[in-house]
Amino acid sequence: MADVARSAGVSQKTVSRVVNGEPHVSPAVRRRVLREIERLGFLPNESARALVTRRSRRIGIVTARTSYFGPASVLRDLEHAARAAGYFVSVVHADEQDGDEAARAVAHLVSQGVDAIAVCAPCGPVDPAALVPASLPVLVLRCPEDQGPDAAPQSVERRRITVGNDDIGGAAQATEYLLSLGHRTVHHIAGPLAWASSGHRLRGWRSALRAAGADEPPPAHGDWSPASGYHAARELLGRTGPFAFTALFAANDQMAVGAIHAIERSGRRVPDDISVVGFDDIPEAAYLSVPLSTIRQDFAETARRAIRRLIPAITGEGTPAPDARTPTELVARASTAPPPSTPPRST
Structure with missing residues (x-):
């Protein structure tokens, strides 16, 4: 610090003020000190600076x-x-x-x-x-x-x-988009209950369904992994009841990938029979065999x-x-489309 002060023609206290980001140093002096710090390769002692x-x-x-x-x-x-x-x-x-x-x-x-x-x-x-x-x-x-x-x-x-x-607005955006395509309701694969993001996305999905007056199917739950999305989608496909399964919103892209695999293994097609939207916009989302519609986060x-x-x-x-x-952004790709003219019967 003494070498920097001598080279810059200032006091050590001035160098200290510059290093610690303190006020009361003119812009010209600050630039001169920083120039000499770089030229001399001065590295502050972090422990000493923390004490001060x-x-x-x-x-x-x-x-x-x-x-x-x-x-x-x-x-x-x-x-x-x-x-x-x-x-x-x-x-x-x-x-x-x-x-x-x-x-x-x-x-x-x-x-x-x-x-x-x-x-x-x-x-x-x-x-x-x-x-x-x-x-x-x-x-x-x-x-x-x-x-x-x-x-x-x-x-x-x-x-x-x-x-x-x-997360709340993004989930609502995904659900509203699927409803706007003509789907009567949207099924949901939620993430782990311990995660705040899972609860927020669950809330956004519910709020969009209620605002539209749409039926609210019971959600399935996963653990963010593709395997859990696969098993959750199989659970939804196997349910009996009044909710036609033509649209799915998964709380993250990995679970959406697993869900698409389960849907296709069941003999249905994405998006011809069932549309799918994920959340996150992982780098692979645009390059899947069926590019995934999703919610992009910044x-x-x-x-x-x-x-x-x-x-x-x-x-x-x-x-x-x-x-x-x-704010989040909806990215619409090939995994979403209007529902089939004759919705598949729940089995």
């Missing part, structure tokens, strides 16, 4: 042990957004069936002196966000419950921020919104921004 600023510039992330497209995309883009803002991340994976493991994950990150904790996926029967000390900002990556004008104001003391893709924009809201909560500068939902 009382900030580690690290964000802890608690997430489930899963490699599925949605959670993996959230984690990847959140790390990119944090790095772009000058922060690094520490990730701890926890078994979603073990509440004690979630508690240990939070305790570990707190002991590491992170500036905030983000929760990316359910990690057990206990909400990890509820275990974070009240003085530490918490970022919850999921669809906010309510973002309307009458929503309750965010607690500044708790400093809890919720940002996520609009994970990168959600991550940017989340970090933009989290940093003021860390620094204490500015007022807390409201929670935010990132």
Whole structure:
């Protein structure tokens, strides 16, 4: 730091202010110091800087042990957004069936002196966000419950921020699209009950059916995997009752892929007999033998919104921004069509 100060013709205190992002440094001086930092290859001592600023510039992330497209995309883009803002991340994976493991994950990150904790996926029967000390900002990556004008104001003391893709709106969009094609109702394969995204998509599906006055068939449930989608679709195909099965909305693309396989194994065709819509728009969705209609999520924009809201909560500068939902987009492909003129009879 002394070498940088001498080379730039400023005091060490000025170099410290530039390195730590503090105010009261003119743009010209800041540029000169940064130029000398780059020329000399100066690397700040992060431990020493944390002692001075009382900030580690690290964000802890608690997430489930899963490699599925949605959670993996959230984690990847959140790390990119944090790095772009000058922060690094520490990730701890926890078994979603073990509440004690979630508690240990939070305790570990707190002991590491992170500036905030983000929760990316359910990690057990206990909400990890509820275990974070009240003085530490918490970022919850999921669809906010309510973002309307009458929503309750965010607690500044708790400093809890919720940002996520609009799972509710996206599920409603998928269901409304199938109904607009002429299907009398839409069956649903929901995800695991422990996941907030599964509950939100279930709610969006129901709200669209009720708004249209359509019948509401009992949903089947999967675990996000193609195998579970296959078995759930076989369950729906085997049900007897008044609901003609001509349209299906699956809570993610992997389950939709499994469901299509089950439908075709039953002797029916997609979309001639049954239309299918997924959720996520995985990279393979456009290249299946029947390209999959789906709901596309903008994970990168959600991550940017989340970090933009989290940093003021860390620094204490500015007022807390409201929670935010990132809009989703319907991508219509070949797996959806109007229903057959004579709907297949439930068997």
